[in-house]
Amino acid sequence: MGYIEAMITSAQNPDQLLPFLYAAPAHPDGWSPFLIRLAEFFNTGTACLRLLDRQAAVVHQSFSFGFSPEATRNYLENFRDLDPFIDTLEQLPAGKVAASHSVISDQDYLRSEHYNQVFRLNGNFYAMGSHVERSQTRSLQVGVHRPRSQGPFSAQECRLLEYFSPHLREAAKLLTLLDEYRQALTRSRLALDQLPYGVWELDEQLRCVWMNTEAEQALENQVYGLKTRAEKLTFAKDQDAVRLNKAYRALQNQPKTSTLTLKIAQGQAALVFVTVQNSSQQLSADRGCSYLAFLLDSQRQLQLDPLALGQFYQLTPAEVRLLNHFLQGKDLHEISNCLQVSLNTLRSQLKSILRKTETTRQAELMRKLLMNWSCLK
Numbered sequence: 001m002g003y004i005e006a007m008i009t010s011a012q013n014p015d016q017l018l019p020f021l022y023a024a025p026a027h028p029d030g031w032s033p034f035l036i037r038l039a040e041f042f043n044t045g046t047a048c049l050r051l052l053d054r055q056a057a058v059v060h061q062s063f064s065f066g067f068s069p070e071a072t073r074n075y076l077e078n079f080r081d082l083d084p085f086i087d088t089l090e091q092l093p094a095g096k097v098a099a100s101h102s103v104i105s106d107q108d109y110l111r112s113e114h115y116n117q118v119f120r121l122n123g124n125f126y127a128m129g130s131h132v133e134r135s136q137t138r139s140l141q142v143g144v145h146r147p148r149s150q151g152p153f154s155a156q157e158c159r160l161l162e163y164f165s166p167h168l169r170e171a172a173k174l175l176t177l178l179d180e181y182r183q184a185l186t187r188s189r190l191a192l193d194q195l196p197y198g199v200w201e202l203d204e205q206l207r208c209v210w211m212n213t214e215a216e217q218a219l220e221n222q223v224y225g226l227k228t229r230a231e232k233l234t235f236a237k238d239q240d241a242v243r244l245n246k247a248y249r250a251l252q253n254q255p256k257t258s259t260l261t262l263k264i265a266q267g268q269a270a271l272v273f274v275t276v277q278n279s280s281q282q283l284s285a286d287r288g289c290s291y292l293a294f295l296l297d298s299q300r301q302l303q304l305d306p307l308a309l310g311q312f313y314q315l316t317p318a319e320v321r322l323l324n325h326f327l328q329g330k331d332l333h334e335i336s337n338c339l340q341v342s343l344n345t346l347r348s349q350l351k352s353i354l355r356k357t358e359t360t361r362q363a364e365l366m367r368k369l370l371m372n373w374s375c376l377k
Contacts, residue, residue, distance in 0.1 A: 014163050017041060021167050025175035031063035038164075039065055042157060044146040046122055049168075052079070052139050054090070060138065071121040082114045085129065089141065094134045095165035100127040101152035119145065128153040128161055132168040140172055196376065198295035200233060202273075206248050206291065207231040218295055224265045226295070233293060240264065247273070251291065259363040261329045269297045270329025274367045294370050296329050308375050313356045322349050323369060326362075 020034040027033060031049050039047040046066030050059055057080035064072060075082065088103045100109070109115050109125070119125060122145070129143030144161065146153075189212070192199055198215035200208055208231055211219070218226050225236040235241045247262045251273050254260065260273045272294045304324055309315040315323075325335040332350070336343050350362070359365040369375055 014041065014160060017164070018167055021164065021171055022174070025171055025178050032065060035063060035065040039144060042144045042146070042153075042161070043150070044144045046124060046146075047144045048142070050141050052086075052141055054134075054137055054139055057081075066122060068121050071118045074117040074121075078113075078117070082112075082117060084109070084112055084114055085127070089129065089131050090139070092130065094131050095162060095169075097128055097130040097158040097161045097165075099153040099155075099158055106148075123147050126150070126152045128158055130162065130165060132165050133172055140168070142168060192371070195370075197297065197370075198293075199370070200293040202233070202291040202293060204289060206233075206251075208233055209290070215295065223295075224269055235264075244271075247271075251275070258361070259366055261331065263329060269295065272296055272329060272366065272370075274363050274370070276367070292367065292370075296327055304369070304375055312375070313353075315353060315356060319349050319353050319356075322346060323353065326366065327369070 017034065017037050020037055024031045024034045035047040035049065039045060044066075046064065048062070048064040048067065050063070051061040052059055057078075059076050059079060062072070062076060067075075080086070084104050085098065085100060088098050092098060104112070106125075115125070119127070124145040125148035127143055127145040129141060131139045132142050133140040142161070142164070144153075189210070192212040193214075195212060195214065198218045199212045200215050201210040203209050208228060217223075219228060222236060225240055227234060227236055234244055244262060247260055251258075251260045254275065258275050262271045262273070263269075264271060274292045274294070276290045276292055304320055304327065306315070306317060306320045309320050309323075321339070322335065325338065330338065332343055332346050335341075336346055339346075354360060354362075354365060357365055357368060359368060
């Protein structure tokens with residue numbers, strides 16, 4: 001048994017690297033923890049994972065361990081011309097590992113630009129790697145590298161690296177899903193920043209998780225005495241804080257699809273709380289629901305766009321008028337007194353609105369309207 005085979009026999013189980021592999025898509029340090037352990041597993045000084053363009057000389061993403069900045073820069077700028085292994089990896093099935101000495105002789109590699117501009121700068125000479133995943137336009141490449149003194153990579157080492165290929169493919173899919181989620185979340189938050197009123201997301205314990213720009217400014221300027229204490233939204237004045245705490249308790253005791261309106265500043269504004277039932281597919285047991293809080297100021301003349309609502313939901317002018325009063329924090333009785341319209345008429349209009357907007361409760365309706373800035377003037 002040779003030195004390398006003995007090293008592998010005594011090495012740690014490759015399964016011990018899998019937690020680091022699957023944690024990589026969401027880990028703050030990305031792929032570094034996994035690549036460090038991959039290099040340690042094969043007793044190499046460097047390891048890399050790169051997303052390459054198959055049609056243009058572009059590296060879309062590059063994660064590496066142990067490479068000098070100069071070596072990394074040289075490879076990223078000229079990989080298509082420098083790398084003598086690309087064509088071989090392109091011809092192999094996805095996941096199949098090739099060792100560098102089977103692709104190019106030691107003598108030829110010593111004279112290559114790849115060795116002199118990339119590997120030599122890190123003391124490397126031999127490599128093994130594969131295209132873990134491949135599409136028509138891109139390929140995901142993994143590789144490890146070591147000095148000439150340690151000899152070329154063996155067939156057994158190649159099989160060990162191949163063991164990680166299906167796991168890397170799954171982790172790459174997870175990374176894609178997380179990137180899509182982050183992009184969607186960013187777009188959603190940018191849209192919420194366009195809203196002309198404050199929006200807070202509160203967790204099940206009513207702690208602030210996120211807020212839009214208007215909400216940040218309201219807290220910074222202590223509009224209506226609003227502030228945070230122990231991560232919870234509260235008021236500077238004790239009597240207002242007591243009323244808000246009562247509202248919190250009522251909110252938690254209400255059905256999971258409800259709204260609660262708290263009038264503030266002698267009725268000039270209102271905090272409207274909407275319960276959000278979390279997805280039934282969520283595996284975490286500690287967040288059954290969350291809440292959205294909206295700061296609606298009657299002085300800002302917030303108005304819905306009747307043309308947009310007519311186009312989206314075919315709402316009548318009377319129905320839009322009712323919704324505008326809801327957005328001022330009024331309930332049906334207050335709206336009835338204000339408009340001199342009977343409660344039965346308003347309830348009939350509300351029922352029609354729920355049907356047209358495909359919502360079943362007022363909480364769902366308010367959430368749909370308040371989260372859609374395109375419905376506002």
